Amino acid sequence: MYDMTGYHEAHSLTDVFKLMQADPTARLVAGGTDVLVKIRAAAPHYADTTLIGISRITALKGCTLEADGTFNIGALMTFDQIEHDSLIQTHLGLLSQAVSLVGGPQTRRMGTVGGNICNAGPAADSAPSLFTYNAQIEIQSESNVRQVPIAQFYVGPGRTILKPGEIVTKIKIAPEDYRGFVGHYTKFARRKALDIANLSCAALIKVSAEQRIEALRICFGAAGPVPLRMPQAEAYARHQPLNRAVLNTIGEYCLKDTQTISDWRNSKVFRDHLVTILPGRDISMALRGDEDEAIG
Amino acid sequence: MKQLVNFTLNGETVSCEVDVRKSLLEMLREDFGMTGVKEGCGVGECGACSVIIDGQTVDSCIYLAVWIDGKQATTIEGVTHEDGTLDPIQASFIDAGAVQCGFCIPGMILSSKQLLAHNPSPTRGEIRRELSGNMCRCTGYQKIVDAVQLAAKRLDVEPHARAAIPFTIEK
Ligand SMILES: Cc1cc2nc3c(=O)[nH]c(=O)nc-3n(C[C@H](O)[C@H](O)[C@H](O)COP(=O)(O)OP(=O)(O)OC[C@H]3O[C@@H](n4cnc5c(N)ncnc54)[C@H](O)[C@@H]3O)c2cc1C
Ligand code: FES
Ligand code: FES
Numbered sequence: 001m002y003d004m005t006g007y008h009e010a011h012s013l014t015d016v017f018k019l020m021q022a023d024p025t026a027r028l029v030a031g032g033t034d035v036l037v038k039i040r041a042a043a044p045h046y047a048d049t050t051l052i053g054i055s056r057i058t059a060l061k062g063c064t065l066e067a068d069g070t071f072n073i074g075a076l077m078t079f080d081q082i083e084h085d086s087l088i089q090t091h092l093g094l095l096s097q098a099v100s101l102v103g104g105p106q107t108r109r110m111g112t113v114g115g116n117i118c119n120a121g122p123a124a125d126s127a128p129s130l131f132t133y134n135a136q137i138e139i140q141s142e143s144n145v146r147q148v149p150i151a152q153f154y155v156g157p158g159r160t161i162l163k164p165g166e167i168v169t170k171i172k173i174a175p176e177d178y179r180g181f182v183g184h185y186t187k188f189a190r191r192k193a194l195d196i197a198n199l200s201c202a203a204l205i206k207v208s209a210e211q212r213i214e215a216l217r218i219c220f221g222a223a224g225p226v227p228l229r230m231p232q233a234e235a236y237a238r239h240q241p242l243n244r245a246v247l248n249t250i251g252e253y254c255l256k257d258t259q260t261i262s263d264w265r266n267s268k269v270f271r272d273h274l275v276t277i278l279p280g281r282d283i284s285m286a287l288r289g290d291e292d293e294a295i296g
Numbered sequence: 297m298k299q300l301v302n303f304t305l306n307g308e309t310v311s312c313e314v315d316v317r318k319s320l321l322e323m324l325r326e327d328f329g330m331t332g333v334k335e336g337c338g339v340g341e342c343g344a345c346s347v348i349i350d351g352q353t354v355d356s357c358i359y360l361a362v363w364i365d366g367k368q369a370t371t372i373e374g375v376t377h378e379d380g381t382l383d384p385i386q387a388s389f390i391d392a393g394a395v396q397c398g399f400c401i402p403g404m405i406l407s408s409k410q411l412l413a414h415n416p417s418p419t420r421g422e423i424r425r426e427l428s429g430n431m432c433r434c435t436g437y438q439k440i441v442d443a444v445q446l447a448a449k450r451l452d453v454e455p456h457a458r459a460a461i462p463f464t465i466e467k
Contacts, residue, residue, distance in 0.1 A: 006297050007316035007362060029360075036319075036358040037339045055363065080352075104429025105407070106355045107340060193428035194341055 002039050006050040013059055013167070017142040019052045020165050026050040028167060030076060031110035033103075034119045060114070060169060063087060069175030075114025075168045079126070080105070082113060092173065094183030094204055094286075098129040101187045104194045114168045117153065120160050121196075123222040127154075128202035129185055131219035131227050136172040141165045147172065154226035180206045181215070184285035186278050197222050198266045199274045203282035213237045216250070218279050223271065224259035232256045233279065242287070247280035254279055301365040305330075306374025314361045321345045323361035324371060332372035332402045336431070343430030346403035347371055353403075353410045355429070372402035375409060384458055385409055388447035389440070391463045396434035403430045408444045417448050 008026070010016040020026065029035045029051045038046040054060065060076040063085055071092065073082070079099040082088055089096045102108050102116075102125045116126045117137065127150070135150045142165065150171075153160050162168070183204035189195040200221035208214040216237040218230040233253035240246045260271040302311045305328060312327050324330040324347070333356055336344035340358040347356040348370040375383045382390075385408050395401050404427060411418055411426040418426070423444045424437075432440060442463070450458040 001315060001317040001322065002319065002360075004317050007299070007360065009362070032358055032360065033340060036360070040339055040358075051360075053360070053363070103340075104343065105426055106343060106346060106353055106429040109352045110354055110359070193425075 002036065003042060003047040004039060004051055005048060007053065008050065009053045009056060011056055013057060013140065013169070016052060016054060016057065016167055017165065020167075021142070023050050023052075024164050026052050028052050028054055028118075030054055030112040030115040031078065033107055033111040034115060034121075054167070065091075069179065071171075071173040071178070073113060073171040073173070075170055076112050077114075079103075079108035079111050079113070079116075082126075083108065091178050092129075092133065094132065094181075094185055094202060095126065095129045097183075098185035098187075098202060099126050101125055101185070107194075113171065117150070117171075118160060118162065118168055120154055120156075120158050120226070122157050122225060122227065123197045123200060124227070125185075125187060125197065125200065125221070127227040128200055128219040128221045129183065129204075130171065130173075131229055132183060132202050132204035132217040133173045134177045134217075136174075137168055138170045138172060139166050140169045141167075145169075151229060157225050181217075182206075182286045184282040186282055186285075188274055188278065196265075199223055199260075199271050199278065201274075201278035201282055203279050203286060205283055205286055207242065207287065211242060213240050213242065213246075216283075218250075218254065218282075220254070220258055220275065220278075223275060228257060228259070230254045230257045230279075242283075244280075247283060248276070250279050250283075251276035299362050299365075301362055303364045303366060304368040306370055312361075316360070316362055318361040320347065320356040320359040320361045320364055320369075323364075324356060324369075330371045330373055334399055334402060336399070341431070342400070343403040343407065344400055346406045346430065348406050348410055351410070351413070353407045353429075370406070370409075372405060375405060383409075384450045385412070385444075385447040387458075388450060388463075389443040392439050392443035392446050393463075394435060394439040394443035400430060400432040400434075404432065404440055408447060411444070412448055412451060416452065418444070420445070 008019045027049050061074045064072045079102045083100040113126050116124045130150050136147045137153045139146050181204045185202045187197045187200045189197050202219050204217045206215040221227050233250045236253050254275050258275050260268050262268040297316050298313045314323050324333045334344035336342035338357045340355045345357040346353045350367050407427050407430050423441050450461050
């Protein structure tokens with residue numbers, strides 16, 4: 001049995017706020033693929049608490065496209081739903097591709113995008129793409145609704161700005177942040193399934209009619225305590241032509257903004273090598289569907 | 297703390313006053329005797345505990361028992377036909393030599409069943425992806441992929457003609 005002290009099912013947001021108020025130490029659980037694993041491992045703040053189940057709250061499910069083109073992705077959307085949603089596939093192809101690489105099929109059917117960002121693991125597979133789409137996180141409490149850019153949502157490994165009594169309801173992506181862009185995500189891991197990324201990289205690019213880089217956004221996972229955008233490489237890339245030398249220089253610029261470390265998975269030297277080559281590969285894949293085909 | 301759950305287990309309506317701390321895996325084995333649901337890792341990595349819930353294979357070791365309320369669950373016990381004869385997927389695993397110790401097989405068969413329900417003639421690559429959440433420490437997987445391909449061929453024909461489709465190794 002799980003080492004937990006109780007369970008309450010929330011059927012609506014009103015329920016959640018009531019239950020959180022009644023027991024401020026209780027923990028929300030969506031798909032449970034992080035929470036239940038951490039309880040098994042007797043992790044502090046997870047084991048020996050009461051859980052509030054949110055998986056039946058309809059208001060947090062599904063995905064809608066507003067008339068102005070803004071995407072609303074419900075916090076409870078599973079990786080499997082995001083991978084197969086036709087609107088997301090068409091307009092947010094990078095996100096759909098990225099989450100198709102999570103865990104195994106069973107994990108993708110239970111794990112939610114809300115849980116993935118709230119768990120705030122540095123290697124979370126949905127995060128780099130959401131950073132490149134400049135996603136806004138909508139946070140609700142009993143008395144307030146606020147929106148926060150995803151880059152400000154993360155505080156450190158496993159830590160977010162969420163305050164007690166708050167819940168993430170949806171992830172919003174504005175039309176100017178996806179229209180005209182194509183992207184690709186590389187999860188660099190030892191196995192294709194059921195492995196955590198040693199390093200991951202999402203690139204989202206818009207190319208002008210003159211075949212120059214109009215806008216480029218790059219975000220690494222596991223290259224620092226939180227997912228990191230690459231402002232210096234992105235600024236350099238603007239208006240550059242697309243050729244091998246430019247892609248290499250973009251990779252070199254990324255070293256200025258990453259904060260890789262050595263750990264039991266990999267050395268810093270190896271990670272830094274990956275930092276220099278993954279953005280170029282992602283750009284080639286996004287534009288040509290082939291990382292080996294020389295660009296330019 | 298206990299909670300009443302009502303759900304459909306292998307086609308039958310059932311209910312149980314379950315301790316909220318139990319996983320679905322624990323409830324199915326302890327309260328319903330469904331010992332075909334195996335516990336390997338207990339943390340969602342091996343797929344031995346796979347159960348089909350509302351048409352989707354999930355790991356029952358990291359699924360709270362109370363979450364099953366109002367849903368439909370299928371375990372390996374519900375794949376075998378009522379008269380005790382094997383489902384074509386089970387028979388194909390045996391005929392292709394895909395079973396060694398057998399511990400992973402209930403999960404493998406449930407994942408295969410779900411795959412074939414959505415994709416009646418999967419490629420070897422598609423089979424590998426759909427079974428990538430199920431680990432096997434014995435077979436080396438080749439014969440498991442063979443078995444799913446054989447099952448796909450057999451499910452494509454009328455029941456009486458199935459036995460006539462033999463296992464051949466595809467190069
Ligand atoms: C075998 C296995 C493999 C995995 N592989 C990967 C992988 O390859 N890549 C990857 O990124 N992850 C992986 N994970 C981790 C996990 O599946 C993901 O992080 C998943 O997105 C978590 O979602 P969940 O709904 O299960 O979250 P839960 O476990 O339910 O919750 C996670 C955290 O978020 C909080 N929370 C959840 N929803 C909300 C909300 N709406 N508002 C506020 N707080 C909330 C919870 O309180 C908890 O702290 C794996 C897990 C397992 C078990
Ligand atoms: S026992 Fe559930 S996945 Fe291993
Ligand atoms: S047959 Fe032994 S684990 Fe698969």
